[in-house]
Amino acid sequence: MGDWNLGLGTLREGVLSKLADLLDNPKCGWRQLADAVNEQPRFRCSEKELMSCSLQVLSAKGSPSRLLLAMLADRACSLGFLLQCLKKMEHREAVQFLTATVMEQIRITVQPQSQRVPEGGRVVLSCQASGPLGLGYQWFKGKEEVLNGSTPELVLSPVTVNQQGYYICRVHQGENFVFSQWAQVCVARSDSSSAGSSSGFMLSSVSGLRITQQPRHMAIAEGDTLCLECRAEGNPPPQYQWYHNKQPLLPANKPTLKIPCVTTADRGQYSCRVYNLYHEVWSDQVHVEIGPGFDCGDSWVENTEGFTLMASRQLSQFYATDKVALLMGNMNYQHHRQLRAPMADVHELTNLLRQLDFKVVSLLDLNRQEMHSAVTEFLLLLDRGVYGLLYFAGHGYENYGNSFMVPIDAPASYTSEHCLWVQDVLQRMQERETGLNVFLLDMCRKRNLNDDIIPQPGPLKVTANIVFGYATCVDAEAYEVNKDDLSNGIFISFLKQRLMEDEKVTVMLDRVAEDMGQCEITRGRQALELRSNLSERRALTDRIQSSDCPAATSARNLQWAIAHVLPESRYLQFECGVKVQLGFAAEFSNIMIIYTRILEQPRDIVSCCAQLSDFSEGVDVDLKLTNQESPRDAGSLLFTFDAAARPELPSLYTRLRALQRLQKELTFTVCLHYQYSSMDEEVQEKQMVSVGKPLVAKLNLYQPRLPRSFSASSSSDLHTFSLPESSSFPEGLQSSIPASETSSLGSASTCWSYYSPPGEVHGSARHVNVPEETFSPEFLERDAPQPLSAESKSLPHAHLEDLSFQFHTKQNFHSC
Structure with a gap:
């Protein structure tokens, strides 16, 4: 087949799968392709569709790229346009593969x-x-x-x-x-x-450029000399230009590339451009791995997925047995100045980490008990080789080298007794034998004069896997940018530009520090401080390779999913003939949006709306912001809703906060207000609805946790645990658990657990829940309005230097 006007759907399944494999990467993959196809409005993907693609990673055989290609095929995307987008992305492998497949070779x-x-x-x-x-x-x-x-x-x-x-x-x-x-x-x-x-004129046959010696994959130790060689022949004589991660190296214009005393920053992909006056060719792209103690005598091979491996042992890539992140943002303090940045910052970081296959729990506005409980449950998701990341945005301080995160209920003169001690969390993380421990602390580090206590942490293990990224230096403040209704902290404004880079964590954070140092408004006021003992080339982009115990991996996935279960969308039929849809969306792990819309109404009813009221005790909802016409009016600054597609089906929105404090099942009343054409008075009908405990409410973070001992042997906790009988797992999740595991899926003391207070009853059909990462069928209907979608309004990195904000005014900048 040689017609580029043919549709993408004409490709064979094997070809589409191979193309998807090439695009399943965070640096130059399916998300970049989705951005490239946006120049044609009919191929533009909604936030819901992109989230659907992203969540394919939760399935063992799921592929975000394969789902995106299927969406483009359904919209009659041509092979020619796909090739144009791949060229725009500079994805040479995909371009070459598609060209070779579609076009018969000349x-x-x-x-x-x-x-x-x-x-x-x-x-x-x-x-x-x-x-x-x-x-x-x-x-x-x-x-x-x-x-x-x-x-x-x-x-x-x-x-x-x-x-x-x-x-x-x-x-x-x-x-x-x-x-x-x-x-x-x-x-x-x-x-x-x-x-x-x-x-005397020498007659010769001159051929096009031809590479006679290709560079080879290498693995060397830090401090060694890197030497790559590429030789070619041609007339006129060839010239050379070496590239590192697609960026030209200067000066590097000889057949041999030598870099003395390499560091981990020099690892990555290398290639050489060979050219003369009339032609150019590229060498093979080779991978150079740099780490401690590599044996360069081993040979390299290439597997079917395109990853370079050592023939005798795999040294080219570190991996995680899993990735887990806990993100906490405190804004609405009871006795201290309110903050604005944590909401946007946690939202930004959540989206980025999910793209890197992290299991993310995102929580806003936690008190002391809730922070302790959240950290305890987070630690139980860790295991041998797992990458653990903890991010905190809010008020904080540092005394005598110890950092403390301040909860929203801390008194005016708080001490370490009222806060969460970072070094204690680190010690407990180490006991889980994690592969990487990353702390990103977006808070002030000023001295707390009210606190004279010098805490004594237990002995830390000698492990080379700890990274601390402080948003500011010792005894300095961290700042946020106030712009419109949303804010971003300075740290996240720069971090989000670098987080997806395939680099060692410390190299990536060093670059963030350099970016902050080059910005006019942050220079001399806020500087990132990095502390690390990481001796291996561990990166947040490292792939996940499951441990030798699939039961533990499956259990961890299911236990994490407990905290991300949304109520099932449902339809309410009222006696007057009106049909109402009740839907749910998660803004954070502890913030949920409920919407209602009228699907059917008799002709003799001229006006109709469904409003929520009488919420169960404990739920945090601002009654002035309930039943609003948009998520923004309901208090959500991160979600938008496009109702233009179905203006005849308006929706009302209500935002529920602090679900972690919900002690009983969430119940509320749906009150239908309607008016007949023959009547002047309004009529009401009511239905009581119960939706169980949504999202993080199932964890009962308001309850104190029993003391736990995390020993070296605790890495087997997830191997032998049991689910409570009252667990309300989604049916789809339950069916995936082997029978041998359902009887032994951990106790409350050994897993990211589900707590069921006495008297709670679950398991009925009306309580069946679906994970946050899946979408109800009505969201996918062609006639349905667009779903709730995350829309970032944070301050772009490129615009930071254009702002005329001044720190001393405290109007646009506030320290945390």
């Missing part, structure tokens, strides 16, 4: 030959090629196209001295083309002097 079967003829003679240069129908030919003398040179044979008769030189033929079909080898035409003058001089 092959030169007869090459033009160099010739030496007398002046006035006849020269015939022939070039023949095989390939798709409709091949075209273009002849060039040097860089200039030859007039009338559009056939397989170029005839020069009678030939003149001005026509001697190098000739080449370009064979093309559509956007696909190849060049023949160069052929030299030498013309000898008729006079003797000229003939004598031309007799």
Whole structure:
């Protein structure tokens, strides 16, 4: 097949799967493709569709890229447009694969030959090629196209001295083309002097550029010298330019690339561009791994997924047995100045970490008990080799090298007794034998004069896997940018530009520090401080390779899912004939949005709306912001709703906060207000609804946790645990648990647990829940309005230096 106008759906399944494999990466993959296709409005993907793609990673065989390609195929995306987008992304592997698959290769079967003829003679240069129908030919003398040179044979008769030189033929079909080898035409003058001089002219057959020696994959230790070599031949002589991670290295314009005393920043992909006046070729792209104690004597091979491996042992890539992140943002303090940035910051970081396959729990506005409980449950998700990341945005302080996170209920003169001690969390994380411990603390580090206590942490293990990223220096403040209704902390404004980079964590954070140091408004006021003992090249982009115990991995996935279960969307039928849809969306792990909309109403009813009221005790809801016409009016600054598609089906929105404090099942009343055309008075009908405990409410974080001992043997906790009988797992999740595991899925003291107070009853059909990461069928209906979608309004990195904010005014900048 050679028609680029054919649809994407015409490709074979094997071809689509291979293309999806090439695009399933965070750096140059499906998200970049989704951005590239946006130039055509009909191919634009909604936030819901992108989230659906992202959540494919939760399935063992799921592929975000494969789902995106299916969406594009359904919208009749052509192969030509897909190729154009892949070129725009500079994804060379995908471009080459698609071109080779779609377009039959053009092959030169007869090459033009160099010739030496007398002046006035006849020269015939022939070039023949095989390939798709409709091949075209273009002849060039040097860089200039030859007039009338559009056939397989170029005839020069009678030939003149001005026509001697190098000739080449370009064979093309559509956007696909190849060049023949160069052929030299030498013309000898008729006079003797000229003939004598031309007799010494060396006639040679000049071919296009050809690489004779390719660079090779390497693994070396830090401090060694990196040496890569690429050799080529051609006429004119070739020139060279080396590239590292697609960026040119300067100066690096020789066949041999040498970098003395390498560091982990030098690891990555290397390639060489070879070119001359008329042509260019690229060498193979090779991977260079740099780490402690690598044995360079082993050979390299390439597996079917394209990853470079050592033949004797895998050294090219570290991996995590799982990735878990707890993000906490405190804004609405009871006795201290309110903050604005944590909501947008936690939201930004949640979206980015999910793209890196992290299981993320995002919580806003926690008191002391809730912070302790959340951290305890977070620690229980950790295990041998797991990457654990803890992020906190809010008020904080540091005394004597100890950092403390301040909860929202801390008194005016708080001490360490009222706060969460970071070093204690670190010690407990180490006991879980994690592969990487990352702390990102977006808070002030000023001294707390009210606190004279010097806490004594227990002995820390000697493990080279700890990274601390402080948003500011010791005894300094952290700042947030106030803009419109949303804010971003300075730290996240820069971190989000670098977080997805495939670099060692410390290298990535170093670059964030450099970016902050180059910004005019942060220079001299706030500087990132990095503390680390990480000796391995561990990166947040490392792939997940499950441990030897699949039961523990499955259990961890299910236990994490407990805290991310939304109520099932439902339909309420009222006696008057009105049908109401009740839907749910998660803004954070402890904040949920409920919406109602009228699906059906009799013709004699002229006005109708469904409002929520009488919420169960404990739920945090601002009654002034309930039943609003948009999520923004309901208090959500991060969600938008496009009702333009179905203006006849308006919705009302209510935002529920602090679900972690919900002690009983969530119940509320749906009150239907309607009016008949023949009546002036409004009529009401009510239905009571109970939706169980949504999202993080199931964890009962308001309850104190029993003291737990995390020993080295505790890494087996997830291997032998049991689910409470009252667990309300979704049916789909329950069916995936082997029978042998459902009887032994951990106790409350050994897992990210589900707590069921006495008297709670679950398990009925109306309490069945679905995970946050899945969408109800009505969201996918063509006639349904667009779903709730996350829309970032945070301050872009590129605009930071353009702002005229001043710190001393405290109007646009506030320290945490």
